[in-house]
Amino acid sequence: MSKPKILIARAVFPEVIARLEQHFEVESNQDDHTWSKAELIAHLQGKAGAFTTGGDRIDAEVLAACPELKICANMAVGYNNFDIDAMTAAGVLATNAPDVLTETTADFGFALLMATARRITESEHFLRAGQWTKWRYDMFAGADIHGSVLGILGMGRIGQGIAKRGAHGFGMKVIYHNRSRLDAALEAECQARYVGKDELLRTADHLVLVLPYSPASHHTIGAAELALMKPTATLVNIARGGIVDDAALAAALRNKTIAAAGLDVFEGEPSVHPDLLAVPNVVLTPHIASATMPTRLAMASLAADNLIAFFTGNKPLTPLNAAVLAIK
Ligand code: 8YV
Numbered sequence: 001m002s003k004p005k006i007l008i009a010r011a012v013f014p015e016v017i018a019r020l021e022q023h024f025e026v027e028s029n030q031d032d033h034t035w036s037k038a039e040l041i042a043h044l045q046g047k048a049g050a051f052t053t054g055g056d057r058i059d060a061e062v063l064a065a066c067p068e069l070k071i072c073a074n075m076a077v078g079y080n081n082f083d084i085d086a087m088t089a090a091g092v093l094a095t096n097a098p099d100v101l102t103e104t105t106a107d108f109g110f111a112l113l114m115a116t117a118r119r120i121t122e123s124e125h126f127l128r129a130g131q132w133t134k135w136r137y138d139m140f141a142g143a144d145i146h147g148s149v150l151g152i153l154g155m156g157r158i159g160q161g162i163a164k165r166g167a168h169g170f171g172m173k174v175i176y177h178n179r180s181r182l183d184a185a186l187e188a189e190c191q192a193r194y195v196g197k198d199e200l201l202r203t204a205d206h207l208v209l210v211l212p213y214s215p216a217s218h219h220t221i222g223a224a225e226l227a228l229m230k231p232t233a234t235l236v237n238i239a240r241g242g243i244v245d246d247a248a249l250a251a252a253l254r255n256k257t258i259a260a261a262g263l264d265v266f267e268g269e270p271s272v273h274p275d276l277l278a279v280p281n282v283v284l285t286p287h288i289a290s291a292t293m294p295t296r297l298a299m300a301s302l303a304a305d306n307l308i309a310f311f312t313g314n315k316p317l318t319p320l321n322a323a324v325l326a327i328k
Contacts, residue, residue, distance in 0.1 A: 106161025151204025154211025213240035250275030
């Protein structure tokens with residue numbers, strides 16, 4: 001019997017490709033071309049499965065053009081690149097890659113928070129530019145982490161990881177806002193107190209965004225929300241571009257409405273709003289919060305496990321629209 005055909009839409013670990021080749025006829029984009037939608041559709045022709053990353057958009061147009069497609073396995077916990085309703089309607093299973101990146105991403109969120117509050121990259125640029133000629137009492141004076149109020153917007157697994165690091169490691173007072181409140185045991189574990197969104201914005205010394213992106217969370221942080229924050233506050237976004245209005249944030253940083261920001265994700269990335277590039281009080285990183293080799297391998301392996309399980313008649317590990325499985 002011939003093997004099912006799958007497409008690996010981006011470059012990935014050779015050992016993951018080798019494993020998939022035991023089960024599938026594999027076409028892979030190992031040269032890591034950036035495909036247009038038309039090119040993605042062309043490469044998906046005749047494929048029953050796709051291994052995707054966060055940049056590969058699977059929507060009604062792609063689904064209509066690829067009728068043989070049965071499953072898309074995302075190598076990402078976020079899945080805003082999938083139109084889940086359209087996939088369900090087309091009978092295409094969607095899977096993501098949760099859990100395996102939680103601690104790595106929480107580590108990075110904390111690293112970005114510390115770099116932002118303590119002005120690490122800004123001061124390094126100053127040093128490299130040969131501007132360091134003497135000590136000064138207020139040179140790159142930033143904001144304390146220890147004992148401060150850590151606000152978290154979006155209290156899923158990664159938000160909880162950041163809360164625990166803050167509360168247990170740095171004695172921070174943790175407050176959070178989320179669509180639903182955590183149960184009492186989880187709140188106690190994270191030493192986190194539930195507050196309304198306005199109180200979160202007004203009270204946090206450091207605010208970390210970890211909520212999923214959807215049309216409902218578009219520009220959750222804009223000019224009005226930034227105006228509520230303390231002028232000494234820092235804002236960190238490791239969630240998704242589009243949750244923050246980047247133009248409004250650049251203006252707030254320029255006008256010192258808030259003190260500083262740390263951004264790993266951007267609206268329209270890999271493009272970055274030119275106004276953000278022009279302000280010094282922002283730490284900018286290229287969407288690397290999950291980027292350690294063991295974690296990236298675990299994410300890719302989970303996506304591969306989902307594809308293999310699906311085609312060998314087993315239950316995929318992390319389905320997003322399990323209803324599709326029920327009607328098969
Ligand atoms: C990925 C991410 O690096 O998992 C996610 O949701 O944002 C990142 O860990 C990226 O989406 C590539 O798939």
